[in-house]
Amino acid sequence: MAQSVRIQPDLQFVKELQAVGGDSLKKCYQCATCSVACPISPASNPYPRKEMVWASWGLKDKLINNPDIWLCHNCGTCSDLCPRGAKPGDLLSALRNMAYQRVNLFPTIGKWMSSPKYLINLIAIPAILWAVIWFIRAGQLGTAFPVTEAGDIVYGLLFPGDFTIDPIFMATFFGMMFCFFKGTKNLISSFKPEGSTLVLGKQKSMLMCLKDVLLEEIMTHKKFKDCGDDRSDRKAGHMLVFYAFLALMVVTGVVAVGHWGGYLFPAYAIHTPLHLAHPVKLLANVGAVMLLTGMAILTNRRRAQEASKTKSNYYDWYLLNVIWAVALTGVLSELFRLAGIPQIAYTVYYMHLVTVWMLFAYLPWSKLGHLVYRTAALTYVRHMGRR
Template sequence: MSNTVKVQPDLKFVKELQAVGGDSLKKCYQCATCSVVCPLSPDDNPYPRKEMVWAQWGLKDRLVNDIDIWLCHNCGTCSDLCPRGAKPGDMLSALRNMAYRNLAPLPIIGKLMSSSAGMLPLAAVPALLYGIIWVIMAGKLGSALPTFEWNEAAHAWNPVADGIIVFGGLFPGDFTIDPIFILVFAFMLWGFYAGVRNMLKAFDGQPKTFIVGRKEEPCFCAALIDTVKYEILQHTQFNDCNDDTSDELDVKRAGGHKMLMFAFIALMVVTGVVASGHWGGWLFRTLGMHGLGDILSAIGHTPMPIYHPIKLLAFLGAGLGVYGLVALTKRRVNLDQAKQSSNWYDWYLITLIWTIFLTGIGAFIFRVMGVALLAYPVYYIHLIAVFMMLAYLPWSKLGHLVYRTVALSYAKKIGRIPMGADK
């Protein structure tokens, strides 16, 4: 006699899943079209049909520990061809949205991140922080919109009546920018560390995949390097999502993602050079090596002239970012809502990144034009947006940069998907 299996559906989980993007779940009648047409789904135990079954039955434990929700790149093919309009792609996206809320510690942040109402308290943290700094510095400098001139002997900016706009004069990097963002970065790393640990712990409980004729199982580090080389730098999974029937916006989606990624890499390099030059110069001067210290300080000195190589790299990063955002936003706006929907997580991320790039570009333009009345407020908004992106990253959709990378690497390690060179 076969063993009896008792299924205990979690109806609350089903309602939560519908609330974060899986609202068409009940339309599915298990025809398996989604698994057949998916260009990424493995032949053995494919997705997303099984996820649709589990979701309808309310099998939360199976779904939250399912590695396949991270292998989907949301191309929408399954949703486009679903005869019932059940939108399986949206359901997998909704599962990832739930994971962002619960993988990392401090689930209150994930809960606040899940709706527009929660944005006010989250945005209030950096807004109040930098607002207080602005008020204190305005009192110290004698103006809320100060201008400065460089004091070479003191290596500092002195406030003057007819000087230039210097964001580091009003928000000193040594005391307000760098220490705060170092703490924010550490907080983000802690969130990702705990989230990834929880993810891998859940994956370890899953059945392992064995491939006949496969070489010995790669170590996780090798799988991670392979994922970075192929899935991240080359965006092979995004490219594999497209076929001869894909429209222009879907084809440009991979390019948009790639350009936005390179934009962030370029801007990270810019930030790293400025920080290294500034603090490296300070360190060497403190050690008595004034010549080397002055050279490093000159490299990282801001504001930089327009022709400076690092400034040119910043321009390139801004251009790539805007190009990528235009491609992704255009596709998102033109989605057929009857087949594939956009949710709060999608629009929050796009809006936040647009805010970062537009305020960064706007602050530069207004600074060069000498319009302090606009330059400082725009820079203030830029600080808030960057703070929100970094501090809440493990709980936002952008967290897939880490979670999906880990999941793809683990899937390669156990043989769920092939290594990039074996495709």
């Protein structure tokens, strides 16, 4: 005789879930259309049907310790085909939004990221930081908009790399990486998949599984094909943004190494601003064009979704707007510098520093954090023998 299990729903959790994007949850009547329609849902314990059941019952522990919520690629097929408009895809997005707060350090930042009423707090931290540096340097130089004797605008005059930009962003980067490390560790340790897993043959190590995930899925976005989005603008937009960030990361790394390495090897030193024909500058401009193009595609797609059954939430628009701000202020900083308009150039560059800091400092709590956490979940399920 089967042993009975007492279920104790967490009604407060249900309310919180509805507040962060799962508001259509109660419309689900368990027809299983969502799991049948999902092209990447596993045959054993398929999602998102079981997540809809657990959410309706308020089974918080089952949901937040479930690796499957990270495997969904948010194609929206389940939401489009749901006969009741329960929007299973929105539910999985809402669960991920809640997970960002749960697995990371400093949950207050996660709370701030969840509502537009806290946006001013997120902006104020870097805005004050860079404004103080601007004020101090302006007092030292005797002007808030310095130019060289030749009349050129050099942002390093106002925001010197050696003792402002480089140390601040290095500390921000390593702080972000530490938060990702702790968050990923907490995420993997929390996974408690349904049932038991039998691995036949030799089990691959987590490191080998990570290599496979990066080469076969992350770098190629192969899952978009499995989701039926291989030829859609969604894949093109994601690929452009992904590789634009890689290009700009390479540019930042080369400039940093060239700058600091120049103290030891002066012949190989890199000094900014770079000439427009410099290979690193060319890569930076190509990356900027790729980023703007990809963002235009993704933003247009997001707007089109507003009229469909797939709902956009604050997490979606926050990330898009921050990346737009980074891209536009970066491009305009270069254009106004070349145009020789110091008042506007320095103001826009200040805004660029604020938005870049926001992008990286808050990355573990933003939707872009799924790049790390989804990779961790994919690696985990591969390690457990599931493909």
